[in-house]
Amino acid sequence: VTTPPDVLDSSDPLAAFRDRFVVDDDLVAYLDGNSLGRVPKATVERLATFVSEEWGSRLIRGWEDSWVDLPVAVGDEVGAALLGAAAGQTVIADSTSVNIYKLLHAAAATRPDRDEIVIDATNFPTDRYLVESVAAARGMTVRWLEPDLVDNVTVELLGAELGDRTAVVVLCQVDYRSGTLVDLPALTALVHDAGAVVVWDLCHSVGVLPIALDAAQVDFAVGCTYKYLNSGPGSPAFMYVADRHLAEVTQPIAGWWSAADLFAMSDTYEAAPTIRRMLSGTPSVAGIVAVQEGVRLIAEAGVDAIRAKSEALTAYTIELLDDAGVELVTPRDADLRGSHVTVRHLDARRIADQMIARGAVPDFREPDLIRLGLSPLSTSFAEVEAGVRILVEVAAGARR
């Protein structure tokens, strides 16, 4: 490696954004922003104001003031800034898991004459478990893709498994282990060619790379906000339903917030004609407010600039790891990866523990992976250099 990290930092157009986060000097390097993002300083302020002034002072009147519209209003902000989604197709609600559950039922109901849900075996556990649960409940069959961890789901692999029985395909845009970025537009088109619909899990891609759901004619999508959207542990997730499905889409958790008139307390249920029909119960206002701060910070920086820095950060990380001869499971082509880099090592758990003991926080994933998450707005090149140096030093003392 020739360029020193301070030179990289001083020429980084997004460097100043690091000061917009709470950064604890006790940590040498926080390389887990892809599990839980740092706290934006604006969020500290906003939550304090929300608790004291909105909840504390407006009390129940807060719902009419603005809270009741927040799930869609902030959903639209996420859609516009991060998803390439026109207004009215995105809501903030519940958790990723609950939203996947709703979307799986919604998606399957659009193809009542088909009985297969396709998902890859490398997908995140909650997606896989929920596909199994929903398939069982609907009398459908799960068809498993078995991709290579690094290549992940390719057009060839998926194409071979689609057919007249395929109702729904569930895919992650960026693999939570390898960091592999798959071809969302091409895979979406392939699913449509087979007459099926797709549910995209954007948890590891939203906020770090440009996404164009409308342009790709994606059907359904879901993602979390506690990673690159920096909205806090267990912050609410988002859900996207393409406009063309909205009028017909149904979901099973048909609580009062999904009804056409929330406060009518009607005798009979009628689903809202809008994206609100995907809601269920009362949303966490504090949670949505934190999402709003998170998405505004990203919008201010711009996703294209963030993607450019993400590519530079992952390239730099790979360079450092290659110099040390550490094994990677992340693609070397920047176009094929998201914003984390993953090391494979027999002693991964012990290395991760020892790194944490030395103030560098990565993420361990069973059984032998160490993820280095590089959150472009809050991660500096100096931080990456320090963290990787510790990883390499610790690994040098570990069994191979």
Added chain:
Amino acid sequence: VTTPPDVLDSSDPLAAFRDRFVVDDDLVAYLDGNSLGRVPKATVERLATFVSEEWGSRLIRGWEDSWVDLPVAVGDEVGAALLGAAAGQTVIADSTSVNIYKLLHAAAATRPDRDEIVIDATNFPTDRYLVESVAAARGMTVRWLEPDLVDNVTVELLGAELGDRTAVVVLCQVDYRSGTLVDLPALTALVHDAGAVVVWDLCHSVGVLPIALDAAQVDFAVGCTYKYLNSGPGSPAFMYVADRHLAEVTQPIAGWWSAADLFAMSDTYEAAPTIRRMLSGTPSVAGIVAVQEGVRLIAEAGVDAIRAKSEALTAYTIELLDDAGVELVTPRDADLRGSHVTVRHLDARRIADQMIARGAVPDFREPDLIRLGLSPLSTSFAEVEAGVRILVEVAAGARR
């Protein structure tokens, strides 16, 4: 009315608890704590500390520090302090609506040879809508009870509708409109006599009166935390599953947080052997932390003392309203009501709006009801007197 409100306040053993809440002097009377409770000062502090120190400083390590155990740990606090529930049966998770959905499926699955869900037409909309959704999904029939609004569900009414087909009965302990408190132990026993299971919605009773779920052998229960538990708009709900059902109980939103080993990222799903199997996705840590502060405040005061004050507050409110000749739909027998008092008036919406304009906040419910919610820890008798006086003055100028 003979006793002036300041005398009642000065002899109120819980009077000092009012200072533990953020109380905005701009409001003459906040009589809607049964929709959204006031902010405990401890919660303002705790949330600020949580954001800056726990999330901000511990970051991802917070999950291992304590967050991962919070849903059950705080559930146990709610169970012990408020529900009469031994440890291991209560979790904090999701919203009331999502939890009702899970519990309805879980409850119905315990009676696979039966096909009816019984619910009253006076029940809260989300309960009714979800019963209809779950019944449709499972090929079951909904049997509707049609109780009188004031009497609500009696043993006689329910007894006449139970039979060999009854799988699940869904009831509210306190009616959200009239405030009627039904006989939870007797109704639960009746359901069991019919060989069915019961799901209790405790939204309008939890925190203001003693509840003994274990003693009554209740099967399942759910409730929210943003009313008398003062945990903020859209704070997470709780869910109770009796120990005897836990080993067999299943729920459809089988996300990763319901799995036996959360971080194993296992190929195959295995439900946790504990109450954690009722979880789905990543819980809102900020939300659960706020619930913890709310329940601790109630535990400190004691539910019996709170119930005594609640009875005094509702009795005083009824006395004032009776003096003014206002029509009520709340039982006059203190044993038969919860902690809100409801007025019926043709001009209810306009009266509520005018009350709010004058700084007294009640709750309007379609089409002709005004609820006065009396949250014992934060509501003073002086506040009640001022609020009711405004109601009576406004009503005197309204059409009858």
